[in-house]
Amino acid sequence: MQPEELAFFTSLPQMLPLYQTLREKLTAAYPDTQFKVTKTQISFRNRYVFAMASLPWRKVKGWPEEYLLVSFGLAYEKKSPRIVQAVEAYPNRWTHHVLLTCPEQVDDELMDWIGEAYRFAMVK
Structure with a gap:
């Protein structure tokens, strides 16, 4: 892990x-992943950014006080109760946000979604 x-x-x-x-x-899943730290997020990228992690920057009603927000991009809107928000930033470019509060939530379902985002970033 980088000092940043x-x-x-x-x-x-x-x-x-x-x-x-x-x-x-x-x-482990994507050894070529590069990590870039900025003031507001850590980006995970291959050819392009495919996912990000960020900390709370403001209070949101109904969200926990402490969480890690994991965001990933797909060509379509994925539906799941775990996805707290999905935004179509550009045509066919959906950014999905998932709140994590404990390591056990980094499960197969989340990793499948991130894997899909990884593959999408390779071909877009």
Whole structure:
């Protein structure tokens, strides 16, 4: 893990184990994944960004106080109760947001969605 990734969690260190679980699974499934840290998010990319992780930046009614927001892009809107928001930023470019509060939520379903986003990023 890069020092920049560790520094990203200074404001909410309790979310670091959750991120570490996500990062380990991403690295195992997609060894060519590159990680880029900015002020507001950590981007996961191959040819293009296929997913991101970010911390809460404002309070949202009905959302927990502490979470890791995982976002990923697909060509269509995926429906699931776990997806708290999906936005069509461009035609056929949907960004989906999933709230995670514990490492166990980095499960096969989420990793399948991220895998689909990984493959979509390779061909777009």
